[in-house]
Amino acid sequence: MAEPRPPRSGYRVRSLEGRNRWLVIAVIATFALAPFVAGAIALAQGWQPTGDVAIIALRSRDAWTADAPLLGQPTTGEDTTGVRSRHPGPAEFWVLGLTQRALGPRAGVVFGIALVDALALAGVMGLAFRRGGPPLLALTALTVALLVRALGASSLYDAFNSELTTYPMLLALFGAWSLLAGDLRTAPVLAAAATVAGQAHLAGATFVAPLLVVGAVTVGMAWRRHPRAVRRDRTPLLVAGGVLFVGWLPPLVQELSGPSNIAALWRTATDSYTRLGSTLTLERLATAVAPPPLFVRPTGRFGFAEPPSALAVVAAALVIGASVSLALLVTRRTRHRDPLRFALLTALVTVTSVVASAGQPLLAALRADAARWLWLIGAVVWLSLAWSGVHLLADRLADRVRPVLIAGAPAVALAILVLVIATTPLAHQRDGALMPVTARAATAATDAVAPGTYQLSYEGSQVLITVGPGVAYRLAAEGYQVRVDDNSFNQGYGPARTNGSGPLDGRIRISSISDRTLEGERRVATVASRVPGGGRSSIWVFVST
């Protein structure tokens, strides 16, 4: 057969010789470095925290203090049901709390997330090699490089919590697969990836939850059937348990001290509202999987949600079905079960993600960032199909294909990564066009008032959603205390900023609606801005002290 069965505990880099060894190391290192390079280029282009990223960065400043966040960002559930709830956990805040202190307010955010994504991508490549040797590593490298191209270079360092889940979700899938294959030493990888992805966003939580269940059941069954193997691997298993305990301790403390976030999430999930529904969700899945799948093509923000043709629906069904059928065929012909395990895990997360997504509010249909599971499912279904295909090649053909695949796919992957990272201007990334505007507005505010405590207010959607949070973060990073109104938009700022009391040193009002100065105010900046569609507008900064 084309592919030999892997060693029992997986392939090892040290068992390779010569060129193959260096090739594997180079692929893993490339994916580990890519997020840092992309982040460094963005910083050099003038990247600024704006919008949700700025709010996340602001709240991260509270991590490792007495006001430390115990939960994640606010969910949008309040808009639909009126119930305030938060994403499951604060892992992102705690990571960024450290990197901000070490690297500063801009680089700390970019490189903090780049570190998470670098570990996730290197982990995916490492586990792909461990499970399938150089051929699977080559296929995975190509798949992930295409995924990065489809999502954009900013996906490699984006602190937006829904985006952060992307690569850790992929790592959790590979981690659960490794456990299922009997490689208990990879348990800490699954635990860490599931903690990051599951805490940052509910979409990540619904993706990784079944993988954690599979991991736990696998370890339980191994304990019954092969207790000696479990005792042998007790150290990594204990580390995995420790990661889960420490990682989920803050949300647990929140549940015990109240109010319960789980209860709020449950009330939100079971409230009465119009849901996306299974038909629309399955249509989206068809768009994600049918040729050409989402992960091989840049779509813009709404392309992922375009209704598929009838042919695309049938093609997607064939691709998903064939990924499992071919894996079954591999098992029958070779007794090699890893491709089937991978296909079945992919099918499991597909089903659970469809069910979870179908229960979302209809407006979730507009949120590409909260639907990254579609890109991932498309990628891993095709990866599964390709890997089974490699196993089923006739020996003579396989002997010719393998060397080309092992050397060619990583080379193409590298070329794609270099092109994507080197040729994506900041202006083409989310909020990129408004980052210089945010920087100028923030500079005007900090130049105009002395350090102290200031109440910020926003007028206009551009300011409320994007520029205002960026100014608030910059003020906080330079030692100012900021307060904002207590409303659904501002929940992410944290209770100390929405419910703050005590004297104010002044007020800062930022508007994209009117240049009119109110009584007691002075205008300190007029910044030319851009509106969606290419028009021009302005943003005005007013202060009163």
Next chain:
Amino acid sequence: MRSRSSALLLLPLVLTLAVAAWVLSVRGSGSGPGGYCANATVVVVELFGRAETADDVGLGPLPSLTAMVAKLDQVDLTPLQVGTPPSIRDDVSVLVPDHNVQASDAELEQALAQVVGDYLGRCRTA
């Protein structure tokens, strides 16, 4: 034994094709599930997608009305006519004229603003 094994191999394909057939049959039934909001979601998302000019694939402001009006002729708007709420029935009829009466761009912009605004409010909490 061999036929049972072959049947097992084909089972995933049969299952996924059955799901695809169900999706296509529900979709082809006219009003579809979920009523006006589900239909409007399909229309609004396609319109946003065609009018979008940004390159990123994340969250951001919606496309401008002008850009959306320019793409109206590329989108099938007839699903908006199924179960249309009375408050926006006139606006939908401007967007989907019954007798080939072409509205001006200004009228289209106004009607589209009403329909999209209604959608964003109604279908958030419906």
